[in-house]
Amino acid sequence: MYGTTRTAAAAVTAAAGLVLAGLPATTATAAATLTNAGFESGATGWSTYSATGRNSASFTEAGGASGTTRLSHWSSSAYAVETYQYLSGLTDGTYTLSARVRSSGGQNAAYIALRNCGGAEQRTDLPPTANGAWIRIVTSVKVTGGQCTVSLNSDAHAGEWANFDDITFTRGTTGLAVKGGDLSTLPKNEAHGAAYRYANGTSGDAMTVLKSAGMNYVRLKVWVNPADGYNNKAKVLAMAKRAKAQGMKVLVDFHYSDTWADPGKQYKPAAWSSHTYEQLRKDVYDHTHDVLGALKAQGTTADMVQIGNELNGGMLWEEGRTSNWPQLAGLLTSGANAAKAVSPATQVALHLAKGGDNEGTRWWFDQAVAYKVPFDVIALSYYGYWHGPLSGLQANLDDVAARYGKPVLVAETAYAHTLADDDFLENNVATADILAPGYPATPAGQAANLRDVMNVVEAVPGGRGLGVVYWEPAWTAVTGSGWDPADPASGNAWENQALFDYDGRLLPAANWFRHR
DSSP states (O other): OOSSOSSOGGGOOGGGGGGTTTOOOOOTTOBSSOSSTTOTTTTTTOEEEOTTSOGGGEEEEEOOSSSSEEEEEOOSSOEEEEEEEEEESOOSEEEEEEEEEEEOSOOSEEEEEEESSSSOOEEEEOOOOTTOOOEEEEEEEEEOSSEEEEEEEEEEOTTOOEEEEEEEEEEOOOOOSEEEEEOTTHHHHHHTTOOOBOTTSOBOOHHHHHHHTTOOEEEEEEOSSOTTSOSSHHHHHHHHHHHHHTTOEEEEEEOOSSSOOBTTBOOOOGGGTTOOHHHHHHHHHHHHHHHHHHHHHTTOOOSEEEESSSOTTBSSTTTTBGGGHHHHHHHHHHHHHHHHHHOTTSEEEEEESOTTOHHHHHHHHHHHHHTTOOOSEEEEEOOTTTSOOHHHHHHHHHHHHHHHTOOEEEEEEOOOSOSOOSSSSOOSSOSGGGSOTTOOSSHHHHHHHHHHHHHHHHTSGGGTEEEEEEEOTTOOOOTTOOSOTTOTTOOOSOGGGSSBOTTSBBOGGGGGGTTO
16 A cells, blocks of 8 residues: 555656546446446446547447457547546445556556545556557555545547556555665675765765665675675675665575576586585575574574575576476575574575566476475566566466465566666667667656556565565666676676666656655
8 A cells, every 4th residue: 555646746747637637526326336347338337538628539449358348548639538437335445446458658647546535546557568468557545435436547649549458446455565676786886986866966875865765675695705895795794784774674685606696607606616416505505594694693684585596597507407406406495494594584585587488487486396495485587678578577477476376576677767878888778679668768768667567566466466676776887896796897787777877866766666
């Protein structure tokens, strides 16, 4: 539940307010349940209002998400239109509105909303769906006074469209428990002179600035013996103190390496390089227990822990490759057991870089379950320019949450706010052809992308959408804080995806932590 409107102020134009202004009186025939929620009887039960005089911009037509018919908003001229249903006789409490939607994108505003429910209006924006796939979105509100209006809205330019279907209004709430950021590189950035500012230009500590925007979780990676002395046990302990002092929770991300571990590289730490498989199992247990035990001893117990990072192909190669699942399972189990030995309440996550890959995610977790690897959370990386459309992410999250009965977490996501470079190293997202359709590399495009990823996670059925962690929101370009721990001259290929601009000022995307 959220006490403020669900759309950031920057995303709502003055024109959007016209959709709700001067609405005609609702009829006295309103019921406590939605009528014609799938539009199979045309627009029966629904009312239309257009401040721009274009009621005809709301109509039903063939092509539903399910069934045969959908509601569409479209006009050959600019339009603002609302399709709504007034409900009365409700039992007071919290309710959730769900809808399957599609959209051209580009509108001044396009959203579902719950209004006149006794408190602040709650709304969720439609994502652009250039691939034509339907996305389910939700919003929730606390009803007091026994009435509420279900509202479907568009404020659009000529030719822009939105589709709605399968509307539900049910008891229950939604929300994200984890609204996080991976701040692993922040200490190194600060040591090399990085400066951070609030959106108004006032200087501030980056973690404090992000906390003020609504971030409530800090993710910290752990390397065993990195060449530059960052992301090691000592630095993680210091960062955890800072996070907990801010009232934030901590997610510890074990890489089991001296450097980056990801789908393309899972290198053993140098100190473990000659160890046998049985020794590696002990190494994993001891290292995990040591770091987590030290966090607990200083009063900053980890709230969640990743046993490995982006484990598509396994960990600690060659012994822990997915081609040898019995050994991989043994290594993962050692880490999970160590985490629970330190703190049974700490949630254990297993993490893949397969946001939109349902087949690959199911195969991997089927093996983990078959080999009885203990875990509490399914964690996935999702970058729209690498992992496909949001519809694929939603299908994957929905499926694995139900299949394994576990909460799901997008443990990494990010998006570009510009294609300009701020150092000598070309960025990972450097050209427009890489971008996800409907999301330009602008501050507004970055904000919309994060908003829509969060919307998809929030909509996972059964309340199993745990949250979203933004990857390295404070890793701006400063000389000396490059990607390679063994090379002080290495650069940053990520600065255009940070949540601070090239002047160190907080970007609008960060506001979505607060609105979620």
